[in-house]
Every structure is written in C-alpha cells, then in structure tokens.
Amino acid sequence: MKETCANRRFRNVLRIGPVRVGTYYDGRGQEKHTAACTAPRCGFSTDYDGRAAAELAARTHRCPVR
DSSP, X not given: OOOOOXXXXXXXXXXXXXXXXXXXXXXXXXXXXXXXXOSTTOOOEEEESSHHHHHHHHHHOOOSXX
C-alpha cells in the first residue's frame, strides 16, 4: 500500500533543473528519496530507496509539457 501522507518532512533537498530531490522517513522509519518535477502540469513524482537513483531520475527527466 502506497503512503499518501502530504506532511512529509524533507531534508537534504537538492534542485536539478525543474526537479527537486528530497530525503524523508516513511511511516516505518525507513529512509526514502523522492524526485518531483515542479513544472506546471508535469506531474512527475516518484519515490526511490536510494539517493543515487532519485538523482539519476532528476537528471534524465524530460517534461512532456512544453
């Protein structure tokens, strides 16, 4: 079941182009990493177990909305 809590406390936030990468602890206390695009109408957002994977997703993301 995917967590839908909007009150995550992000730390170590990094911006790569329009994508922000942040680290947080999920409901089980495990460290997770999120990559989310801030461009209007893009909708790209995904969680990863590793920081390197989230940063790679941010570097290779191309917004479909132009």
